[in-house]
Amino acid sequence: MSKQSKFLVISILILGLVFVLVYYGINLTSNLGKSKAEVTSENAGKQLSNLYEDISVTTAEPVKGQIDLDPIDVAASLPDISKFPITVNSTTDQFVEIFSSTEKSGTGVDGWLTEVAAEFNNAGIEVDGKPASVKIRNIASGTATDYIKTGKYVPDAFTPSNELWGKMAEASGVKTQLIAPRLVGNVPGIVIAKAKYDALVDKYGSVNVKTVTEAIANNEFSMGYTDPFASSTGLNFLVTALHTFDNSDSLSDKAVQGFEKFQANVPFIASTTLQMRDAAKSGMLDGFVLEYQTFVNAPELKSGYVFTPFGVRHDSPLFALGDLPQEKIDIITKFAEFVTQDNYQQMAKDKGFNQLEEYKSELAVMDGATLTSAQKLWKEKKNGSKPIAAVFVTDISGSMDGEPLVRLKESLLKGQKYLGRDNSIGLVSFSSDVSIDVPIGKYDAIQQSLFVGAVNNLQSGGGTATFDGIIVALKMLQDQLLVDPNMKPVIFVLSDGETNEGHSLNDIKELVEIYKVPIYTIGYNANIKALQSISSINEAASINADTDDVVYKIGNLLNVQM
Numbered sequence: 001m002s003k004q005s006k007f008l009v010i011s012i013l014i015l016g017l018v019f020v021l022v023y024y025g026i027n028l029t030s031n032l033g034k035s036k037a038e039v040t041s042e043n044a045g046k047q048l049s050n051l052y053e054d055i056s057v058t059t060a061e062p063v064k065g066q067i068d069l070d071p072i073d074v075a076a077s078l079p080d081i082s083k084f085p086i087t088v089n090s091t092t093d094q095f096v097e098i099f100s101s102t103e104k105s106g107t108g109v110d111g112w113l114t115e116v117a118a119e120f121n122n123a124g125i126e127v128d129g130k131p132a133s134v135k136i137r138n139i140a141s142g143t144a145t146d147y148i149k150t151g152k153y154v155p156d157a158f159t160p161s162n163e164l165w166g167k168m169a170e171a172s173g174v175k176t177q178l179i180a181p182r183l184v185g186n187v188p189g190i191v192i193a194k195a196k197y198d199a200l201v202d203k204y205g206s207v208n209v210k211t212v213t214e215a216i217a218n219n220e221f222s223m224g225y226t227d228p229f230a231s232s233t234g235l236n237f238l239v240t241a242l243h244t245f246d247n248s249d250s251l252s253d254k255a256v257q258g259f260e261k262f263q264a265n266v267p268f269i270a271s272t273t274l275q276m277r278d279a280a281k282s283g284m285l286d287g288f289v290l291e292y293q294t295f296v297n298a299p300e301l302k303s304g305y306v307f308t309p310f311g312v313r314h315d316s317p318l319f320a321l322g323d324l325p326q327e328k329i330d331i332i333t334k335f336a337e338f339v340t341q342d343n344y345q346q347m348a349k350d351k352g353f354n355q356l357e358e359y360k361s362e363l364a365v366m367d368g369a370t371l372t373s374a375q376k377l378w379k380e381k382k383n384g385s386k387p388i389a390a391v392f393v394t395d396i397s398g399s400m401d402g403e404p405l406v407r408l409k410e411s412l413l414k415g416q417k418y419l420g421r422d423n424s425i426g427l428v429s430f431s432s433d434v435s436i437d438v439p440i441g442k443y444d445a446i447q448q449s450l451f452v453g454a455v456n457n458l459q460s461g462g463g464t465a466t467f468d469g470i471i472v473a474l475k476m477l478q479d480q481l482l483v484d485p486n487m488k489p490v491i492f493v494l495s496d497g498e499t500n501e502g503h504s505l506n507d508i509k510e511l512v513e514i515y516k517v518p519i520y521t522i523g524y525n526a527n528i529k530a531l532q533s534i535s536s537i538n539e540a541a542s543i544n545a546d547t548d549d550v551v552y553k554i555g556n557l558l559n560v561q562m
Helices: 003-030 036-053 112-121 141-150 164-171 194-204 209-217 232-245 253-263 273-281 292-296 326-339 342-350 368-381 403-418 445-456 466-483 505-515 529-537 550-561
Strands: 057-059 086-088 094-100 130-138 157-159 176-180 188-193 223-226 268-270 287-291 305-309 318-321 388-395 424-430 434-442 488-495 519-524 542-545
Touching (some): 036 505, 094 326, 130 326, 157 164, 164 318, 194 209, 223 273, 268 273, 268 550, 403 488, 403 519, 424 445, 424 466
Parallel strands (some): 057 434, 388 488
Antiparallel strands (some): 086 130, 188 287
């Protein structure tokens, strides 16, 4: 071959190599700046189908069960009161037990009442010549009210975050006596990202619950709030919002219509304040509800958010409950006098209380019957015209044998009473393989019977292929959305242990992100980090429940989400 021919061949090879490098370089750089989710979102359905085909899935024979038509028995679902800690124990034979809301009877910045009560017990206080003391039990206001209303456990006294819970206890037939309207000052508020706050002021002139609900109804503002059955701030926000829709009758047709329009654009209702704060940190919300004492103790919020007070003040009233002997009334009264001394009120201020004192309650406290009706209205209307399609994914592996499986069944059978009739449900069980026990269907009497029958038939054995179960549930929901795109998909996972078979969290994480399906997880006697991780992807709650309180916790979760 001549030198000229060799040069020509080499030139052609070099040009070819350059072409290949350029071609692949263009393709490589064209994907720069795209997230993996953006790339895979184009073929998410195919990825889901491929994962699904890798799993051994069977469909169980339908079995009908006997429907329990009795109303929800809240008292039966409540765990033993010992589940809620005593933060200050009595030191004398003559004492009173006080239920206290958690923001003041815990530890650290949330431990004001804990510290003051301990000092009260050391102060040598006497009633009728006998030494007296107090016992403080740390328990959320809504949960405490459930114990009191049902009569399952009624303490001598109760200091919830606000007066609303006392009114509800009174309406249930429990004798209540207001000993002190205020132990310590606090205020609920809407916490709004500063840029969004400024935009609302520019458009509406001011920011309050009325302008916020209007902005939400107009799809201009994304806000979340907490469960009004459990959270003082959530209940306060609900009744304040209803009042803004009709200030003459909070339960009128006008108020209901306003609530439905507003609620249709609320993206997030949290079971707890902690879950709400985690969602806020993710940046998915423009605003959320919180007490000022919590807000002022969160540096990450103070710098970029604005706090706007609303509703009834949270001044921790103190109620005596039931027909108490005079000596107990005297102890409660002396305790109220003790904690409101100047030095203890200054201690409270140092922990974030007793601030925003200029704020006055912007609406009168409703009676207990109206508050209960407002909660019922919320339950009926919170999903608006977008019903939920939920799949329950249950762990029936060998480690669930015995008490865990018994409690899982009990929690599902009792918890399903909280499901709205406009919603649809399905049931999947998993061990080493996965079974579709109940295909998704509207929650009518027939579907309820099939659900009950399937739950009763669950039997344990085998490994733990948790994420295989989630994949099957995700596929069922995506197929259901093709039939009814108006549905809101949700998954509930109930398990007691780490995955040891099948697919992993990494296999499904991107799909969960793409489809934006919230996955609520309930762990039985375990700290299941993988499940907590999957719940956090789309801001769902992860509950670590002991077997003896899981029924109550699941009931609360389903009451909020279904």
